[in-house]
Amino acid sequence: MRRSVSTLKAAVLLSALALVPAGAMAQGHDEIHLPDTKFSFEGIFGTFDRASAQRGFQVYKEVCSACHSMRHLSYRHLRGIGLTEGQVAALASQFQVQDGPNDNGEMFERPARASDHFRRPFPNDAAARAANNGALPPDLSVMVKAREGGADYIHALLTGYADPPPGVTIAEGMHYNKYFPGHQIAMAPPLNSEGQVTYADETKSTVDQMATDVSTFLAWAAEPELEQRRAMGVRMIIYLAILGGLVFAVKKKIWARLHQREPAP
């Protein structure tokens, strides 16, 4: 038995070894060191801080959404950060979206419903580029999953604007950012002064606070299933541990039969 347990260990270890190159790969190269922001959703039992995510949505709505779409989200999804059905309906109705064609074959504007996707700031990519000095503001729906470092990266980027170090020249219309790959970013500092957004819950809207809140919101937007997923994972591991114990006992019992049946030659 001892032998087979150690072989089991060896098999598991070797399997784990197979994951090593991937881990090494994930670290990438010429990495910029990102500061580690404390987020509510870190760790196995972390959950999204609803208040922070709602404030983050406000930052998105009042600042980011001027240029950045979130085309995979609908207003109804905001129930996930704690908005009530009534709040979602009221919020959606603030936006005008295009619908149609109607019976006369014409497109028309109407207030958005909870089931509508977030209104996009530009009708198409070309319009977005035209309004942004040729740069395309990327969609933010899965941004946290689409960047090395995730929410830490978003927070670092939003707070990482600085004067370029001596010797570094920045092209016309570009901005220096400590954490953007290549350090030249087309986006002007979006969060630049305390009180830029007035929070209803009287949280002080420092740049760092706004960046944390909007990062939390974007993390939720990228992985709305995160809390359910981890909760299910914990239950799954507990279930497998119990089942594993039973299976191990059954196996031992079955093999003991074999050991008793045949004495050594």
Place this chain on the structure above:
Amino acid sequence: MAEGLHDSDVSNPVLRWIDRRLPVISMVQREYGTFPTPRNFNYFWNFGALAMINLVIMIATGVILSMQYAANTGLAFDSVERIMRDVNYGWLLRYAHANGASMFFIVVYMHIWRNLYYGSYKTPRELLFMIGVVIFILMMATAFMGYVLPWGQMSFWGATVITNLFSAIPVVGQHIVTWLWGGFSVDNPTLNRFFSLHYLLPFVITGVVFLHIAALHITGSNNPLGIEPKGPKDTIPFHPYYTSKDSIGIIVYLMVFAILVFFMPNYLGHPDNYIPANPLVTPAHIVPEWYFLPFYAILRAVPNKLGGVAMMGGALVILFFLPWLDSSPVRSMRFRPIAKWAFLLWSVNFVVLGWVGGKPAEQPYILIAQICSAYYFAYFLVILPLLAKIERPLPLPESIAASVLKHRGGGPLPSGATAKPMEKA
């Protein structure tokens, strides 16, 4: 017994009626119930069963995902996001499918490792082994095409790089690439055919898996000692002994799988694949999925494109010749004092190849990749043939039963069990 009917032992009258006309119950009983199996398997023998389970999980999740997925360059990325957000438990299906691919390769790499260490590829199991290599290659093709389907940046550029490898073939290379693409770049026709083939190949794999199992049940399994069972004392029925032992492996496997799916579902993926495919923007580093990295490293180790492609293909094809390259009659590395270390070094070498495969193509990684590639081939082409001639293997145990019962000493055994220890060398 009625004329022309199968002689069935099944007692339930309904099942017996079926079994006498279509003896599937007898077959399962024979092949998975009483099937005589060497009594000394260790846990490395779990991985075949695990691979079978993994294949079933992949097909089950994949068939359901395909009901929601849209194989069109304009819709694919969004349809995957819709699965993640709006399809009930769509995130679970997709993460299980994506990480299931990684689990499949972990399991199959372990299965192959076990095969190489215990010499399972040697006579009489050469064809069994070669069918296994075919499954491995089919899996690689399936996984590659599956990774293209979400139509993210790595999907698109991975597809571009890998299909372009065929352009290295002299004269007709570029024509083959155009033919594979169905156009002049990776585009909608490419995505469509990849989806079609990605759905087809798993069923081809299933067919080849049945051949693999059929061949296995002719020769029977190898075992850690690498000696054939000589009589009933050396074997035990597959059920309940190995069904129970495999169950332990299944639990451990599911735990690792669950940790990936529920707590780190994107750890083995690449963030760039959450950026929609854009033919105008090339990612800074195009890296394939982790399970291709050792072969990717071999590809890049050769400065010449055709040479690199040939070496990468050769790294797989050489496995077909392994049963004849290694002519030592001793299967298990336990009894091969030199080959054992040469092989363990080869295993580490393979992991190092995977590591450099994920690094940018610059020094010192290129040099490391070249040294490791050289050893990869040298092990098969030089070391194994040479060792077969010069190595003195350790004495083999007389029988499986003798070895097992000797090693068991000290445990809670019936009296007399250890009466004659150390009798066998």
